[in-house]
Amino acid sequence: MSSTHRFRALSLTALVAASLLAGTAMAQAAEKITIMVGGFEKQIYLPAKLAEGLGYFKEEGIDVELLNEAAGVDAENQLLAGAVQGVVGFYDHCVDLQAKGKFVESVVQFSQAPGEVELVSAKNPEIKSFADLKGKSLGVTGLGSSTNFLTLYMASKAGLKAGEITTIPVGAGGTFIAAMQQGQIQAGMTTEPTISRMVKTGEASVLVDLRTLDQTRAALGGPYPAASLYMEKAWVDAHKEEVQKLANAFVKTLAFINSHSAAEIAEKMPKDFYVGDKEGYIKALDAGKGMFTPDGVMPEDGPKTVLAVLSEFSKNVKGKQIDLSKTYTTEFVKAAKTN
Incomplete structure (x- = not known):
């Protein structure tokens, strides 16, 4: 083979290799998922940051960017706007959105x-049951949001009529705590670690606990x-x-959560989450990790309760x-590779 032919062959090989590399790069770029x-710091959404901390996204060869949004209802709006591909939030949004044709x-x-x-709030010791919340302002x-619907549902079960309580959007974490300290709300629905922070300081006590299945x-x-x-299904x-x-x-x-202690899990989380x-x-x-499913499968009859x-x-x-x-699928979790 002449030097000219050899050069052309090498050039063609280099061009093919470059094309393959470009194609691979494009494929990798296509797998960027936002x-x-x-609410990063909420223990109910712990699997998101834990998966990142354990390196499981990288193991799967996907580039996942996690963004923080304090309220689930706002995260839902980001999904519908096409700004993100997925949301870590409450399942009830799937039911609510179907009613809107989405x-x-x-x-x-x-x-x-x-x-x-x-x-x-400790400032309202007269409140002993949900029925005692009549005329009060409750934080959601x-x-x-999911907390709003759950609050209204439990008020109804306690015999309270529409308008006998007022729900006020106060967010979570520091804004929730401030709202209760300032008397803007007399009670409110929130998650860990906010619950433990307020109970430990004596500023609040638990009225209804939804942290375990029972x-x-x-x-x-x-x-x-x-x-x-x-x-989005599409x-x-x-x-x-x-x-x-x-x-x-x-x-x-989820398998890691199910098989490791709370202390071991906490070590994998960002240290500022400890507050x-x-x-x-x-x-x-440790008290609440029983809320998590062991395998990502939708619990039987669970959707009916939400509806x-x-x-x-x-x-x-x-x-x-x-x-x-049409509000959930088990196709992917049942086919999931766990090792």
């Missing part, structure tokens, strides 16, 4: 209980699938490979026919 989390589904179900608690993360059954009549990874159908990799990462994360009280963070996680709550208090859902089978 997920909005409805099909969103839970692809990994993180929890089978809300992980929420109704706290009562946002109007139209307590949730007693309060709501059944399991209440809450924290999940939900995505995106899921068009990106099954990426969704499967996400499911693999999250199912491994200066690592011991309290671990104690709260019962929303049918009473969501203007979108009330009176609508909802096909619950």
Whole structure:
């Protein structure tokens, strides 16, 4: 072969290799997935940051960016706007959105209980039950949020009529605490680690506890699938490979939670999540980690409990026919590779 032919052959080989590398880079870029989390620091959404901390996204070969949004209802809006591909938030958004003609589904179900608690300010010792909240202002993360619907549902079960309580959006964490300290709210629904922070200082006590499956059954009549990874069905159908990799990462994360102590899990979390009280963070996680599913599968009859709550208090859902089978899928978690 002449030197000219050899040069041309080498050039062609280099060109093919460059094309293959470019194609690979494009494929990798296509797998960049942005997920909005409805509050990084909330223990109910712990699997998101834990999966990242354990390196499970990288193991699956996907580039996942986690963004923080304090209220789940706002995270939902980001998904519908196309700003993110997925949301770590409450499953009930999937039901609520179907009533608006939008099909969103839970692809990994993180929890089978809300992980929420109704706290009562120590300034209101007369409040001993939900019925005593008549005429009071109650904090929720946002109007139209999961905490809002759950609060209204439990008030109704306690015999309170519409308008006898006022729900006020106060967010979570520091803003929730400030609202209670300043008397803006007399009670409110929130999650860990906010619960433990306020109980430890004596500023609040627990009125209704929804952190375990048994307590949730007693309060709501059944399991209440809450924290999940939900995505638009059209995106899921068009990106099954990426969704499967996400499911693999999250199912491994749930298995890690199920097989490790709260202290071991806490070590994998960002240290600022402890809010200066690592011991309290671990104690709260130890008490509440039973809320998480062991495998990401939707709990049986859970969607019916959610629909019962929303049918009473969501203007979108009330009176609508909802096909619950289209609000979640177990296709990916049941096919997940766990090792």
